[in-house]
Amino acid sequence: xxxxxxxxxxxxxxxxxxxxxxxxxxxVNANLPTGGIEMVECQLTVLxxxxxxxxPIDARADDVDEGVRLKFRYLDIRRERMQKNLRIRAKVxxxxxxxxxxxxxxxxxxxxxxxSTPEGARExxxxxxxxxxxxxxxxxxxxxxxxxxMVAGIDRYYQIARCLRDEDLRADRQYEFMQLDAEMxxxxxxxxxxxISQAVVAAAEAALGQTPPPIEQITWHDAxxxxxxxxxxxxxxxxxxxxxxxxxxxxxxxxxxxxxIKGLRVDxxxxxxxxxxxxxxxxxxxxxxxxxGAKGLVWIKVGDDLALDSPVAKFLSDxxxxxxLQQMQAKSGDLLLLVADEWSTSCEVLGHLRNDIGRPPVHExxxxxxxxxxxxLFVGINATTGKPQPGHHPFCQPHPDDIERLETDPxxxxxxxxxxxxxxxxxxxxxxxxxxxxxxxxxxxxLGISDEDADRRFGFFLQPFKYGAPPHGGFAFGTDRLVAxxxxxxxxxxxxxxxxxxxxxxxxxxxxxxVDPAQLNELGIRLLPPPAKS
RNA sequence: GGUCCCGUGGUGAAGUUGGAGUUCACGCCGCCCUGUCAAGGCGGAGGUCGCGGGUUCGAGUCCCGUCGGGACCGCCA
Numbered sequence: 001x002x003x004x005x006x007x008x009x010x011x012x013x014x015x016x017x018x019x020x021x022x023x024x025x026x027x028v029n030a031n032l033p034t035g036g037i038e039m040v041e042c043q044l045t046v047l048x049x050x051x052x053x054x055x056p057i058d059a060r061a062d063d064v065d066e067g068v069r070l071k072f073r074y075l076d077i078r079r080e081r082m083q084k085n086l087r088i089r090a091k092v093x094x095x096x097x098x099x100x101x102x103x104x105x106x107x108x109x110x111x112x113x114x115x116s117t118p119e120g121a122r123e124x125x126x127x128x129x130x131x132x133x134x135x136x137x138x139x140x141x142x143x144x145x146x147x148x149x150m151v152a153g154i155d156r157y158y159q160i161a162r163c164l165r166d167e168d169l170r171a172d173r174q175y176e177f178m179q180l181d182a183e184m185x186x187x188x189x190x191x192x193x194x195x196i197s198q199a200v201v202a203a204a205e206a207a208l209g210q211t212p213p214p215i216e217q218i219t220w221h222d223a224x225x226x227x228x229x230x231x232x233x234x235x236x237x238x239x240x241x242x243x244x245x246x247x248x249x250x251x252x253x254x255x256x257x258x259x260x261i262k263g264l265r266v267d268x269x270x271x272x273x274x275x276x277x278x279x280x281x282x283x284x285x286x287x288x289x290x291x292x293g294a295k296g297l298v299w300i301k302v303g304d305d306l307a308l309d310s311p312v313a314k315f316l317s318d319x320x321x322x323x324x325l326q327q328m329q330a331k332s333g334d335l336l337l338l339v340a341d342e343w344s345t346s347c348e349v350l351g352h353l354r355n356d357i358g359r360p361p362v363h364e365x366x367x368x369x370x371x372x373x374x375x376x377l378f379v380g381i382n383a384t385t386g387k388p389q390p391g392h393h394p395f396c397q398p399h400p401d402d403i404e405r406l407e408t409d410p411x412x413x414x415x416x417x418x419x420x421x422x423x424x425x426x427x428x429x430x431x432x433x434x435x436x437x438x439x440x441x442x443x444x445x446x447l448g449i450s451d452e453d454a455d456r457r458f459g460f461f462l463q464p465f466k467y468g469a470p471p472h473g474g475f476a477f478g479t480d481r482l483v484a485x486x487x488x489x490x491x492x493x494x495x496x497x498x499x500x501x502x503x504x505x506x507x508x509x510x511x512x513x514x515v516d517p518a519q520l521n522e523l524g525i526r527l528l529p530p531p532a533k534s
Numbered sequence: 535g536g537u538c539c540c541g542u543g544g545u546g547a548a549g550u551u552g553g554a555g556u557u558c559a560c561g562c563c564g565c566c567c568u569g570u571c572a573a574g575g576c577g578g579a580g581g582u583c584g585c586g587g588g589u590u591c592g593a594g595u596c597c598c599g600u601c602g603g604g605a606c607c608g609c610c611a
Contacts, residue, residue, distance in 0.1 A: 010561095027569055035571080052562060055545050058572070060560075063546060067603050120611040140610090167610045291537075291607055393611045491604095502604065 011050035011057065018042035066493070071507040073498055085495045088207045089483045093160060095206035096180050096479065099199040105158040105182060110145035112138055112162075115460070120393070121165040124175070132524025138164040141476060143393075144461055146183040147433060150472040151464045155185035160479065169502045171491045172425060172481055176500075179428065183474030189416050189432055193217075193371055196420065196430070196475045200369065200482070207486040208367075215369040215420075223372050224344065228262075228351020230375070233424025234368035238358045240264055240350050243338065246323045252315035254296065258340030263324075264350045266357055268333030274357045275335040285353060289339060294349040298338040302330045359424060363488030370421050374399065377415040378446065387448035392417045394447055395440070396431040397473070410446045420477055422485055428477025435469045437462070 008014055018039040029035030055064040057078050069076040076082055100107070116123055116137040123137040139145075141163045149157045161181045169175065180199060184192060197215050204212045223232045226239045241263040247255040255261055268275040277285070282299050289297035300310035306325055308316070316324070328336055337353055339346045377398050378388035388410050390396070398406060399414035406413055416432035434440045440462065444454045454462065480492040493499035500506055520527065 024569085027571090029571060032571070038569095038571095052544080054561095056561070056572080060546080060572085065541085065545085065603070068545080070603095122610085165610060168608085170610090171605075173610070287537085288606090293607095390611060395611095501602090503602085505602095507603090 008044070008046065009050070009052070011053055012046060013048040013050065015045045015047055016042050067501065067507050070493075070499070070501065073508050077497060082494070085483070085487045085489065086497060088487050089479075089495050091206040092203040092479060092483050092486065095202040096160065096199045099202035100158040100180075100182065100195075103156065103195055103198060105156040105195075106154050107159055108145075108149055108154060108157050109159060110139070110142040110161065114139055114144070117144065119457070121167055124164050124166050127523040127525055129523055140165050141179065142181050143476075146181060146474060147395075147461070147472065148464055150183055150185050151467065151469045155470070156182075157184075157474075158182040161476075169500060169504060171493075172484070174480065174492060174496065174499055175504060177492070178479045179476040180479055181474070181476040182430075183472060185470040185472045187432075187471070187473055189373070189418065189473065192430060192432070192473050192475055193418065196477065197371075200420065200427075200477070203479075203482060204367065204486060207483070212367055212369060215371055217371040217373055219374045220372055220376065220414075221374065223370075224347045224351075228347040228349070228354055229424070230372055230419065231421045231424055231426040232351075232370065232372070233355065233359055234370055235360055235365040235423055236358045238264065238267070238270075238354050240347060240354070241328050243324065243327060246327050247320060247340075250316070250320055252312060254298070254312075255340050258346075260343035260346045261338060261340040262346040262350050263328050263339075264337040264354055264357075265328045265330060266335040266337065268331065268335070271357055272333075275333055277335060285337065285356075288353065288356065289349045292349045292352050293345050294339050294341055297349070297353075298340070300324075300336040300338065302332055302334045302336065304332050306330065306332060355424065362423065362485055362490050365423070367485070368423055372419040372421055374414045375417040375419070376411070377402075377413040377417075377443075378410055382448075385448045388446055390447060391415060392429065392431055394443060394449070395433050397434050397439070398443070406442055406446065416473070418475075420475070422482065425481050425485060427481055428475060430473065430475025432471070432473035435465065435471045437465060440465075 016039060019041050020037050020039055023029075023036060023038045027038075053075050054068060054072055055061045055075070057075060059079070059081065061069060061076065061079055062081065077086065097107075113126060113136040116125065116135060117140075121140045123140060126136040126138065128134040128136060139161075142159060142161050146157050146159075159181045161179050162176055163179055164176050165173075166175065167173070180196075182192075182196065182199075184195065193215075200215070201212055204210075218232065220230055223230055225242075226232070227234075228240050243261040243263045244259075247261050250256050266275045274281075285299065286297040298310065298312050300308050300313065302325070303309050308321055308324075313321075324330070324336070328334075330336060337350065339349045341349070376391045377396060379391040380389050381387065382389050392415060396415040396417045399416055402413040417429065418431065419429040420427040434443060441451060441454070444451075449457070480495060483495040484490075484492045487495055489495055498506065498508070505511065
């Protein structure tokens with residue numbers, strides 16, 4: 001080394017010129033990308049010295065407190081893991097664009113500043129300087145705009161759009177997230193699924209170098225009934241088992257009054273630890289079940305000779321015991337979990353327990369994409385109005401086979417609405433939209449929205465449809481989630497360059513921060529005193 | 535809004551029935567050595583145990599509160 005530089009340390013920025021040559025025998029390091037070569041006759045210039053970083057810039061930092069990693073995100077991103085993730089992200093974005101372009105979709109950018117539309121997710125508001133007291137909202141999604149683009153004759157629109165929702169953050173939710181947003185005119189549901197599938201497959205291919213098999217489909221009802229979730233993770237079995245008939249004549253009160261009884265068999269061979277759960281773990285399962293809305297959880301341990309060990313065993317007849325074991329194909333050592341409730345509650349509760357117990361880590365197992373189709377048009381009854389609530393949003397086209405029941409049996413009506421699910425993560429959803437004003441009125445009526453209400457709340461949206469709106473439908477899926485799964489990450493923060501913490505702050509910039517009173521003055525905003533703490 | 539978990543030198547951890555800021559690894563600083571590449575040897579510095587209060591003769595340890603981080607429920611039409 002020819003240089004007057006005294007030493008060089010980690011993270012210093014240096015420029016080295018010299019001769020590259022093969023390493024002498026015995027000094028080759030196969031573990032390094034550059035392990036076969038070395039530089040000699042070097043001239044080294046220190047371009048910038050560096051303080052020692054707060055954590056090692058390598059895989060060891062995976063264990064460092066995430067708050068510290070976020071505070072020094074620019075160092076965290078130097079690490080191979082983050083470099084890899086951000087590069088996968090770029091490839092996915094690029095592949096999606098390519099797939100949409102090939103299909104003749106037109107990329108259109110839509111506004112960030114728009115009117116507040118309080119339906120749906122809580123919005124971020126932006127005060128107007130020119131009209132103090134008035135506010136813009138940041139888009140929860142470009143839904144409004146893309147449907148207007150259909151009216152406007154952009155018959156295949158797409159955008160990789162940033163969406164903002166002021167709702168509590170999770171491992172798979174950030175305030176800001178990216179969606180492939182698309183809308184098409186003159187299409188069927190299958191046309192939309194095909195177009196989006198092409199983009200997803202292209203993205204997966206770009207990220208992983210292998211083409212996933214064609215995306216399978218499952219109806220919403222089957223997904224709920226078999227997996228207890230509208231976003232089923234198909235990487236593992238443990239399907240819910242129908243037990244309502246088994247206990248049709250039972251004297252056990254909790255079962256006798258229930259509309260639906262479902263069971264989950266925790267197989268001792270596959271999940272020995274969970275199947276052998278002790279009292280505290282069983283209590284935790286029960287708490288979880290209650291948290292999810294069940295009145296309780298019945299656990300039954302299957303002992304040697306298929307004897308049943310359970311607090312409720314004494315209430316079950318021999319016939320019921322035999323039928324239960326038969327129906328659940330239970331073996332010694334298994335743990336059986338039963339929920340008796342409304343069908344949807346039984347399914348959902350056991351679906352959560354199924355995930356808690358059986359779900360493999362994100363980076364494990366195959367990639368199981370699935371279209372969940374035929375979502376119900378309405379889900380649940382609004383406690384205040386006593387009217388059905390939209391399952392997705394009030395603009396979904398009802399399933400043509402069910403339209404005749406819209407007034408007579410609304411809760412049984414399916415929608416032309418669909419979700420895309422990957423390994424138990426909801427990637428996104430879409431629907432065929434209502435383009436016929438009369439149909440829209442019928443749906444609104446079911447929701448308890450009068451024509452006047454509709455005009456007042458959605459007029460700016462519905463008015464354009466009077467000028468010749470083509471039949472249309474679309475979809476949007478979250479690319480952060482897709483990239484996270486393809487990168488094997490449990491958390492979308494790992495695939496976002498500068499994410500927020502769960503409380504919505506940024507440890508690096510300290511956002512959100514108070515602002516200068518002068519700024520508030522200009523916006524005509526006065527702050528309330530902070531809420532009193534008792 | 536709620537439930538649960540975590541917080542100990544720069545980083546990661548251990549810390550026993552409550553008994554001196556004790557320990558380990560990495561990093562950092564200095565010296566030595568060196569065909570090394572997450573090197574090796576010797577020495578050294580570095581901590582308000584998140585913060586506040588309480589119990590106690592005595593608190594990293596127990597209790598209450600609070601702040602920060604995380605997982606989840608609600609929420610996300």
